[in-house]
Amino acid sequence: MRHSSRRPCRYPSDTSVAEWALIEPLLPVPACRTKTGGHPEKWPRRDIVDAIRFIVDNGAKWRALPADFPPWQTVYGFFWRWNRAGMVAFIHDQLRRRIRTDKGRCSFPVTLIVDSQSVKAASTVGKDSRGYDAGKKINGRKRHIVVDTLGLPVMITVTPGDARDEIIARDLLWRLRLTHPQITQVWADSAYSRDLLPNWAADHLWLTLRPVIRPKGTKGFVVLPRRWKVERSIGWIMNARRNCRDYERLPQHSEAHLNWAFITLMTRRLARKGHRTDSWTKKNRPAD
Template identity: 45%
Template sequence: MCQCNDSGAAGARCYPSDLSDAAWAVIEPLMPVRDQAKGGAPRTYGDRLVLDAILFVLRSGCQWRMIPRDLLPWDAAYRWYRTWKADGTWDRLHDRLRELVRIAEGRACDPSAAILDAQSIKSSEGGAERGFDAGKRTTGRKRHLITDTLGLVLVVAVTSASVQDRPGGRRVLERLAAAFPSIGLIWADAGYANQVDNRLLAWAYETLRLTVEIVRRPEGAKGFQVLPRRWVVERTFGWLVRNRRLARDYERLTGNSETMVKIAMIRLMATRLAGQSARWSNRPATRSA
């Protein structure tokens, strides 16, 4: 039920960031079940209301303390955000939804190929691991992302923007090899290797048994070019920054930055599995009470 003031409306008025009934029907069976045998006070706020509050922060980019009062107290939303991060709920939910999307698209649960890229993003003042990317002239952090061929996130690592692509690539490739032994081929851009330094490619093959294939721009090409395979991960970066919390990195800890990326993908994948398109407008939505 959506708590609101428009009691006379045909349907309960809610925020555009809220989960639709169909999207919640996808997520609800995957949420952790509280063990009543352990006792404790009854839950004051349901999982759907907590998720809607967290998604409001993600989509609007507001501070936690600015969550509207007709959702729930900000400290309750933040407490559950931290709890689900600590117990692995966000990771399990994200990974299971990715499997369901791949199955719905006629793919195997475990991918065999992936795409690697990085995105420098400005950050707020302070916080851990903040640096300057001289190439992009950006002060902040860098998201190292590996997606499958559908653009779904497999591995994400957030570092200082001063970390170069090659050392950052090692970090995410190690995580990828541990989590997805089925993957044998990675596409990446020229920032991960050049004619002088191909150490990352050799290390990935010798240590992780991963073949990293560099997708280069055509010689003499000027301006924007859609490159094979690489456009997939670029589209994923576009999906992410549509959420204002991810258009700029406001998190003090890089672990929270990585979690916000997964929450954005959770909303996107749940919407897709519900057979709906992801709406990014500010048009108010309604849902049944």
């Protein structure tokens, strides 16, 4: 039996009507509406999205999903398939463009900021995808986050904790050049200036990598120009309890949880402003 009725909204992580109007058109077309065909989906998609957001916001186990949501196996299946198909990254890309356009910015950023964050890993994280960060003295994983000048996500990569920033940055910058050819410069901390990385980026990617150096003689916390924006973004995603520690067996699923935290942040920001979404959602809906 198909469940066409929706559950009542009772959790802080549930989507509002305005948020759902932003997200729904960006989700992939149901299989039953494609040329290849398929069975109609049993559960409303808004319930699926609310369940994923509940897990990210509250840090619960999948098996501990409240009974008023669809079965956890169903929710996890959508979470896994949407992330594998690239839909989660697609959604946050479209929302970022909407926010930038509303602020009078170009929808495609040309200046980015990159930084990394080491977090402890739970026992569910295997040895093959975790490592010890000697600098931070953390045994776990490292998140490499690239944001625009508004602090909105552009690319997220999760690696073992012992991965060196300047080595991962080569692959990260290469992917950025392929997917965002309009980028001209990237700001980073001093760790990204090692191993002649700025020269490599200029010679091979025609990209300017500008390290932000900490002032000499300073101690404790210091707000550094431009870098504070990516550090603020890291603080935003840490408000979602699932992201306070890494529990995922696959790094790709860790990236998905981070992206869903950003999606919630952006949809709430857009919903508060009360902008019309009809024309924008029709224009950005994925093709059938």
